[in-house]
Amino acid sequence: MGxxxxxxxxxxxxxxxxxxxxxxxxSEENIAAAKGALAASSANDVDLCVLPELFSNxxxxxxxxxxxxxxxxxDHKMLLAEFREASKASDVAVALPYAEAVDAKxxxxxxxxxxxxxxxxxxxxxxxxxxxxxxxxDLYFESGDLGYVVARLGDVNVGLGICWDQWFPEVSxxxxxxxxxxxxxxxxxxxxxxxPGFDSRPEWELVMRAQAIMNRVFIAAVNRVxxxxxxxxxxxxxxxxxxxxxxxxxxTASPEIVFADLDLSRIRDxxxxxxxxxxxxxxxxxxxxxxxx
Amino acid sequence: MGxxxxxxxxxxxxxxxxxxxxxxxxSEENIAAAKGALAASSANDVDLCVLPELFSNxxxxxxxxxxxxxxxxxDHKMLLAEFREASKASDVAVALPYAEAVDAKxxxxxxxxxxxxxxxxxxxxxxxxxxxxxxxxDLYFESGDLGYVVARLGDVNVGLGICWDQWFPEVSxxxxxxxxxxxxxxxxxxxxxxxPGFDSRPEWELVMRAQAIMNRVFIAAVNRVxxxxxxxxxxxxxxxxxxxxxxxxxxTASPEIVFADLDLSRIRDxxxxxxxxxxxxxxxxxxxxxxxx
Numbered sequence: 042m043g044x045x046x047x048x049x050x051x052x053x054x055x056x057x058x059x060x061x062x063x064x065x066x067x068s069e070e071n072i073a074a075a076k077g078a079l080a081a082s083s084a085n086d087v088d089l090c091v092l093p094e095l096f097s098n099x100x101x102x103x104x105x106x107x108x109x110x111x112x113x114x115x116d117h118k119m120l121l122a123e124f125r126e127a128s129k130a131s132d133v134a135v136a137l138p139y140a141e142a143v144d145a146k147x148x149x150x151x152x153x154x155x156x157x158x159x160x161x162x163x164x165x166x167x168x169x170x171x172x173x174x175x176x177x178x179d180l181y182f183e184s185g186d187l188g189y190v191v192a193r194l195g196d197v198n199v200g201l202g203i204c205w206d207q208w209f210p211e212v213s214x215x216x217x218x219x220x221x222x223x224x225x226x227x228x229x230x231x232x233x234x235x236x237p238g239f240d241s242r243p244e245w246e247l248v249m250r251a252q253a254i255m256n257r258v259f260i261a262a263v264n265r266v267x268x269x270x271x272x273x274x275x276x277x278x279x280x281x282x283x284x285x286x287x288x289x290x291x292x293t294a295s296p297e298i299v300f301a302d303l304d305l306s307r308i309r310d311x312x313x314x315x316x317x318x319x320x321x322x323x324x325x326x327x328x329x330x331x332x333x334x
Numbered sequence: 335m336g337x338x339x340x341x342x343x344x345x346x347x348x349x350x351x352x353x354x355x356x357x358x359x360x361s362e363e364n365i366a367a368a369k370g371a372l373a374a375s376s377a378n379d380v381d382l383c384v385l386p387e388l389f390s391n392x393x394x395x396x397x398x399x400x401x402x403x404x405x406x407x408x409d410h411k412m413l414l415a416e417f418r419e420a421s422k423a424s425d426v427a428v429a430l431p432y433a434e435a436v437d438a439k440x441x442x443x444x445x446x447x448x449x450x451x452x453x454x455x456x457x458x459x460x461x462x463x464x465x466x467x468x469x470x471x472d473l474y475f476e477s478g479d480l481g482y483v484v485a486r487l488g489d490v491n492v493g494l495g496i497c498w499d500q501w502f503p504e505v506s507x508x509x510x511x512x513x514x515x516x517x518x519x520x521x522x523x524x525x526x527x528x529x530p531g532f533d534s535r536p537e538w539e540l541v542m543r544a545q546a547i548m549n550r551v552f553i554a555a556v557n558r559v560x561x562x563x564x565x566x567x568x569x570x571x572x573x574x575x576x577x578x579x580x581x582x583x584x585x586t587a588s589p590e591i592v593f594a595d596l597d598l599s600r601i602r603d604x605x606x607x608x609x610x611x612x613x614x615x616x617x618x619x620x621x622x623x624x625x626x627x
Binding site for chain 2: 168169170171172173184188189205208209210211214215218219233235236239241244247248250251252254255284285314315317318320321322323324325326327328329330331332333
């Protein structure tokens with residue numbers, strides 16, 4: 042994996058590491074790569090290391106055969122225990138995505154925020170479940186039942202989202218209202234089986250930049266990269282600042298570890314000069330919570 | 335005023351005209367310019383002509399002297415009657431922004447959608463009221479009490495918003511859920527008194543492009559342009575399509591009439607291939623409607 046340069050001014054900043062991975066069919070390889078990234082993060086004084094959605098395996102949504110559901114998914118309790126240990130050993134917090142099989146009938150696409158002491162600070166279960174060809178997560182996962190989760194990590198409030206959630210302004214707004222300063226979106230997005238020539242990456246990035254602006258928060262999206270069985274994942278993991286500027290972006294072709302220093306004072310500056318949260322009119326937003334006809 | 339070329343393929347399209355105006359201190363001049371744009375729209379088979387926010391006068395939010403409140407604002411009933419007549423005469427629908435003084439104490443920043451037969455199809459009162467230096471609309475206007483308004487114009491559902499509303503994803507979402515296919519945002523935005531070097535135009539456009547994507551609708555923003563007493567308005571009126579692409583953009587320096595043909599089938603295409611409205615999870619959005627602490 043390559044590695045981006047750190048910015049010169051690291052003082053008072055929160056340092057994150059985006060681990061853009063090529064995910065092998067061998068989950069042991071993926072777990073080893075993630076641990077390697079944790080070790081590199083440790084050597085670079087990273088505060089939070091973010092892994093891609095469901096990083097331990099090939100992306101399950103591309104397989105429309107529900108019989109594959111159990112095949113190859115590692116036991117999530119073992120995975121969690123392993124990374125709690127690794128997190129403590131490396132003294133780096135980690136955002137760990139995993140498939141959570143609650144029982145034989147019920148699974149979630151989940152994310153644990155493990156602090157650098159190995160404690161699980163918060164857990165989130167993905168709420169927005171895609172159902173398009175190639176991304177048939179509806180065959181595998183229920184919509185999450187834990188609501189939107191914001192957790193304190195050191196001096197920073199981190200809001201948790203996963204992939205398809207990133208397209209919904211309701212998610213980023215709910216997390217910002219919950220006090221989040223940094224939103225993280227582990228992702229798995231690439232080519233579209235229905236329109237092979239279509240590249241969603243420009244709008245994928247643009248939509249999250251806009252959400253960073255509208256909420257005046259940092260947003261980090263961490264994608265997988267490379268060809269798997271049916272999908273060619275496009276990488277392009279990035280961090281946007283509260284003005285919607287992309288301050289770091291990974292390659293669209295290769296695995297890469299990207300470090301970024303977040304100056305959290307930029308949130309206060311942006312909100313006091315050109316913010317939006319104070320002039321919202323919640324009394325008028327009732328239509329948003331209505332179930333559709 | 336200059337004039338952009340029409341696209342070649344006008345079949346089945348809805349043609350709009352964005353009237354980017356330099357607004358004079360003489361309201362008669364502004365009204366005459368708007369009527370000129372209506373006549374040009376008529377000659378070009380336009381379906382809907384959109385004027386900038388509060389186009390009949392210099393932008394009131396730049397004057398922090400509440401005593402000016404009544405000064406120079408034309409009687410809105412006369413203005414409406416005049417444009418209902420003009421609309422009928424030109425056989426073009428018009429989105430007419432105006433200051434609506436309901437009584438001595440209560441005014442709204444309003445928008446009437448007048449159909450080509452001169453009938454008022456719908457009225458909207460701006461809900462999000464800016465209060466930043468240079469944009470002190472809070473001194474003049476109440477937050478609107480008519481909710482979010484979608485009205486049918488010919489074969490198209492038009493959603494009404496005004497300027498500051500455009501920064502709030504709750505507005506575009508509410509309008510899209512109400513069936514809107516085209517959102518119009520008459521605007522008045524330019525330089526910032528607090529940070530004179532700051533240019534909000536890139537994020538202004540980006541945020542609306544993202545909202546066009548997230549809702550798979552067309553969005554048209556129509557700004558004023560040029561230096562007034564305290565604000566230098568930056569024009570840049572544009573139309574974005576349901577993929578967030580800007581299909582027409584006006585100059586940032588001069589008045590301009592921009593025609594654009596909207597192919598509404600692109601909404602269906604975008605929503606069926608890569609839409610978002612069907613996988614929303616309204617049960618989880620309760621935080622959006624909570625009044626803040």
